[in-house]
Amino acid sequence: MKKNGMMILFALLLAGLFVLTQVLFIVREGEVAVVTSLGKPVRAVTEAGLYNRLPWPFHAIHTFDNRTHIHEGSFEETLTSDGKNILVSMFVGWRIADPIPFLERLGGVPQAESGIDGLLRTYKSAVIGRVPFSDLINTDPDAVKLEDIERDVLAAIRDQARDRYGLDIVFTGISRLGLPETITQSVFDRMRAERQELADRYRSEGQGEAIRIRAAADAERDRLLSEAEGKARRLRAEGDAAAAQYYQVFAEDPELAIFLKKLDVLRDTLTNDATVVLSSDTAPYDLLKSGDAKR
Amino acid sequence: MNRTGESSLVVTMGLGGLLALVTAYLYTSSGMLFFAALMPGYLLMISVSLLALVRIRLERVAAEEERNRAAEVKAASSGLFGSSGDLPVTSRRTQRIIETFLVPAATPVLALILSLWAWRLHDGLPWSITAPENALIAASFLAGQAFLLFLLYRFMLGMSRNAGDRLLRGPALYTGLLSIASVLGAAAAVAVHGGYIPADTLAGRIMTGVWALLALELVWRTLVMIYSPRRRTFASTAYESRILRSVLSPKGWTTSIAQSVDYQFGFGLSGSWFSGFLRSALIPLLVFQIALFYAMTAMTVIQPHEVGIKERFGRMADADPILASGFHWKLPWPFETVRRVPANDILGGAVGFEDEDETRREVLLWTIPHYRNEDLFITASRSADVRSAGAVPVNLLAINLIYEYRITNAAAYAYGFSDPETLIRQVAYRSMTAEAAVHDLSDLLGGRREQVGNDIRGRMQSRADEAELGVEILFAGIQGIHPPVQVADAFQSVVGSLEEREASILLARAYTNSTLPEARAEADAAEIAAAAYRDRRTTQAEAENDHFTNRLKAYRTQPEVFRSRLYLETLSDALAGSRLFIVDAPAGTDEILYFNFEEDPFTSVLDMGPLSEGDH
Numbered sequence A: 001m002k003k004n005g006m007m008i009l010f011a012l013l014l015a016g017l018f019v020l021t022q023v024l025f026i027v028r029e030g031e032v033a034v035v036t037s038l039g040k041p042v043r044a045v046t047e048a049g050l051y052n053r054l055p056w057p058f059h060a061i062h063t064f065d066n067r068t069h070i071h072e073g074s075f076e077e078t079l080t081s082d083g084k085n086i087l088v089s090m091f092v093g094w095r096i097a098d099p100i101p102f103l104e105r106l107g108g109v110p111q112a113e114s115g116i117d118g119l120l121r122t123y124k125s126a127v128i129g130r131v132p133f134s135d136l137i138n139t140d141p142d143a144v145k146l147e148d149i150e151r152d153v154l155a156a157i158r159d160q161a162r163d164r165y166g167l168d169i170v171f172t173g174i175s176r177l178g179l180p181e182t183i184t185q186s187v188f189d190r191m192r193a194e195r196q197e198l199a200d201r202y203r204s205e206g207q208g209e210a211i212r213i214r215a216a217a218d219a220e221r222d223r224l225l226s227e228a229e230g231k232a233r234r235l236r237a238e239g240d241a242a243a244a245q246y247y248q249v250f251a252e253d254p255e256l257a258i259f260l261k262k263l264d265v266l267r268d269t270l271t272n273d274a275t276v277v278l279s280s281d282t283a284p285y286d287l288l289k290s291g292d293a294k295r
Numbered sequence B: 001m002n003r004t005g006e007s008s009l010v011v012t013m014g015l016g017g018l019l020a021l022v023t024a025y026l027y028t029s030s031g032m033l034f035f036a037a038l039m040p041g042y043l044l045m046i047s048v049s050l051l052a053l054v055r056i057r058l059e060r061v062a063a064e065e066e067r068n069r070a071a072e073v074k075a076a077s078s079g080l081f082g083s084s085g086d087l088p089v090t091s092r093r094t095q096r097i098i099e100t101f102l103v104p105a106a107t108p109v110l111a112l113i114l115s116l117w118a119w120r121l122h123d124g125l126p127w128s129i130t131a132p133e134n135a136l137i138a139a140s141f142l143a144g145q146a147f148l149l150f151l152l153y154r155f156m157l158g159m160s161r162n163a164g165d166r167l168l169r170g171p172a173l174y175t176g177l178l179s180i181a182s183v184l185g186a187a188a189a190v191a192v193h194g195g196y197i198p199a200d201t202l203a204g205r206i207m208t209g210v211w212a213l214l215a216l217e218l219v220w221r222t223l224v225m226i227y228s229p230r231r232r233t234f235a236s237t238a239y240e241s242r243i244l245r246s247v248l249s250p251k252g253w254t255t256s257i258a259q260s261v262d263y264q265f266g267f268g269l270s271g272s273w274f275s276g277f278l279r280s281a282l283i284p285l286l287v288f289q290i291a292l293f294y295a296m297t298a299m300t301v302i303q304p305h306e307v308g309i310k311e312r313f314g315r316m317a318d319a320d321p322i323l324a325s326g327f328h329w330k331l332p333w334p335f336e337t338v339r340r341v342p343a344n345d346i347l348g349g350a351v352g353f354e355d356e357d358e359t360r361r362e363v364l365l366w367t368i369p370h371y372r373n374e375d376l377f378i379t380a381s382r383s384a385d386v387r388s389a390g391a392v393p394v395n396l397l398a399i400n401l402i403y404e405y406r407i408t409n410a411a412a413y414a415y416g417f418s419d420p421e422t423l424i425r426q427v428a429y430r431s432m433t434a435e436a437a438v439h440d441l442s443d444l445l446g447g448r449r450e451q452v453g454n455d456i457r458g459r460m461q462s463r464a465d466e467a468e469l470g471v472e473i474l475f476a477g478i479q480g481i482h483p484p485v486q487v488a489d490a491f492q493s494v495v496g497s498l499e500e501r502e503a504s505i506l507l508a509r510a511y512t513n514s515t516l517p518e519a520r521a522e523a524d525a526a527e528i529a530a531a532a533y534r535d536r537r538t539t540q541a542e543a544e545n546d547h548f549t550n551r552l553k554a555y556r557t558q559p560e561v562f563r564s565r566l567y568l569e570t571l572s573d574a575l576a577g578s579r580l581f582i583v584d585a586p587a588g589t590d591e592i593l594y595f596n597f598e599e600d601p602f603t604s605v606l607d608m609g610p611l612s613e614g615d616h
Helices: A002-023 A099-106 A109-128 A146-165 A181-252 A254-269 A286-290 B004-030 B034-078 B090-123 B135-159 B166-193 B198-227 B231-235 B242-248 B250-265 B273-296 B410-416 B420-438 B441-445 B449-466 B485-557 B559-574
Strands: A024-027 A031-037 A040-045 A049-052 A059-065 A069-072 A076-079 A085-096 A167-178 A275-279 B299-302 B307-312 B326-329 B336-341 B346-351 B376-380 B394-407 B471-482 B579-583
Touching: A002 A024, A024 A031, A031 A099, A040 A099, A059 A099, A069 A109, A069 B420, A076 A109, A085 A109, A085 A146, A085 B420, A099 A109, A099 A146, A109 A146, A109 A167, A146 A167, A146 B420, A167 B376, A167 B420, A181 A254, A181 B394, A181 B485, A254 B485, A254 B559, B004 B034, B004 B135, B004 B166, B034 B090, B034 B166, B034 B198, B090 B198, B135 B166, B166 B198, B166 B242, B198 B242, B299 B307, B299 B336, B307 B410, B336 B410, B346 B420, B376 B420, B394 B420, B394 B441, B394 B449, B420 B449, B420 B471, B441 B449, B441 B471, B449 B471, B485 B559
Parallel strands: A275 B579
Antiparallel strands: A024 A049, A031 A040, A031 A059, A069 A085, A076 A085, A085 A167, B299 B326, B307 B336, B346 B394, B376 B394, B394 B471
16 A cells, blocks of 8 residues: 555656646757747747746747857859959858747758858859959958958848848858869969079079179289289380390490390300301411411 | 457457558658567567467367367267267367477577568668658657557456466567567657657667567577477477566566575575565665656766856856856756856867878978868969969968967857857958968068967957957967978979079189189289399399490400400300311302211222212
């Protein structure tokens, strides 16, 4: 009997708990719930807390995450206004604005994401198609208009998302820029050519400088040598002038001077190996003819 | 005759068939894979019920026929006409045939079918996770089925305790098994409806395991049946699973446990007060355990790197919602829950690469990729000649950025965004892209890297504050930056060319250093030689001057003598070693006769001849 009483109490407790789960529900912070009655939405609960409801077939509860979701768009190729291809990836922060239209039109977060993806892709291409490439990439920081593009896309999709899907777009951002594969290859080629040009420039600078230095050295050498040549010539001329000065004394008796000079030449040219043929008239050998006769 | 057993078996079969059809329909319409796993149960239930029904019926009919025959025999023995003669007891013979052949064969046949089905379930059916529809309908159907089958099972099990209806035990056990399986399926369907899709696959796998176990046991029983000496009595109920019996008749297993304990210990342990106490206290103990588990949800421990947010009925508690690390009391489960946020941890991430490979190389070169997947960022380019139409004035760089952040506002972080880490990573990418788009390649590769890192941190922080993320970006820095691997060699060759330039200039300077001193030396030598010449000439001229002047003086005193003397002295010096030929030159002749007697002119008689001038 006592055991039966315990069991009955336990069963009653379980039944009571079961009933409670059917008439109460909790909405957590960051969630939003829609109460539908036999399929028709009745009310939306946006504040967190404990609420009551009717059991199953009469009321069904759909809960959704009410926080801001981040949707990453795909890395897609678009065209700028001046016809250049660029890959752009944007991300969007969105949240549920009206839970009841959200449930009716979308039904869940994955469906919302695909809806937003569609909107994003359309307006992203449209907005980027209006700006030239230099608004995206530019060495001048003021010319780059990334934030304006983000704002334009946000403005374009915000109303649509609100009206069509009951979603609130909080922010957008451009997360990545890229180039298609073919253009990437040509950019690589250009980068390589640029570096090549730089390398060639350095090399030729070096060669030019080397030639200049060598030429300067040669010029200096020539200058030194010609200077020295000039000086030497001057010195030699000095010597010759002094000698000429001294040779003026020969003017006093030119005949004697010539005679002495002839003697010098005689002495210098008649070397040991010379074979000399003299006439017997030549002094002193004229003595051979005249002998010891006094002449 | 109590035909309740038979009718209950008929009910079981009919109900089983109907439920199997509904199950098949629900399998196709809802897509819940568990229904496919449930089908073998119906087969077991129906076939075993059929077998039991046949056996009971045959037994009954055979007994009736025997009674009739006995009555007939009695009547015939008192009558004149042996009217019918010996009617063969066909039912008894049929029964014997069935009992000898069909019943023992039932076990291996069932084992075979069950194992094939289990194998098919394990291997062939697609256990991929798809979202079943109408899970709630499936759940309610399974719950109802469980209830009905449970009633049948208890009823038949109770009836089987009577001696005459013992054959009902088999069908009862299989019905009970199906009932429990339906409960499992209902629980899985509720879980699927609640969002936990893998529950379906899990329940299906459990059932596959159960069928496999049952098949194994039936194979074992077949073998025992073949080799056991108690063949006939064992064979009659070989198809009843012993495991099922021990699980589904609880009283059976407590008594069997008690019996085995008694056997082991050698005395009536099961009769002691302790085991009696255990038996009576088992349920309350279980309940107390559950209550204890529940009470433990009233306590919570927050780890040192975390911060807890207390939520009462889902919304943030009004008083002191933020719980610091340590132990805290709270209301048990549905009333208060705790959401954990890693607020004391330094979290971080990376942009531009995937850092999963743990193989670190010693030297990171620009020509080898640093990581497996590296993103290329577009940077602006200052090259002036690239403004031609169609050309894209950009460079590409591989940049590896890392960032670190800390949660400052736990509530904002937890309740503002569903995936804050992704948001921060996207913001980091955005900041990096924006910074790269306005800088030139040489700025980023060169000395402004740190500055750019700080700028990125600033951008990220302002964006995070704008979005009210509740984090503080502690650090952002460019960990590695290099030109794409495909053009890295061109960059490296620029450095080589700088070296070449230096080399050219240095070689030219060396040339200068060798040429100029040489030239200077030559110049000096020329000058010195010229000076020497000048001095020599001057001295020589002076000497000649003096010489001449002296001689002039001497000459003037005695001209003739002076001349002759000087001439003759000179001649004697000059002709000293020379070979002289003094020839008498008569006037007017040009002919000169030359005789050289030093040489031997006549070498032989035949050689005599006129000497000509050309000979010597």
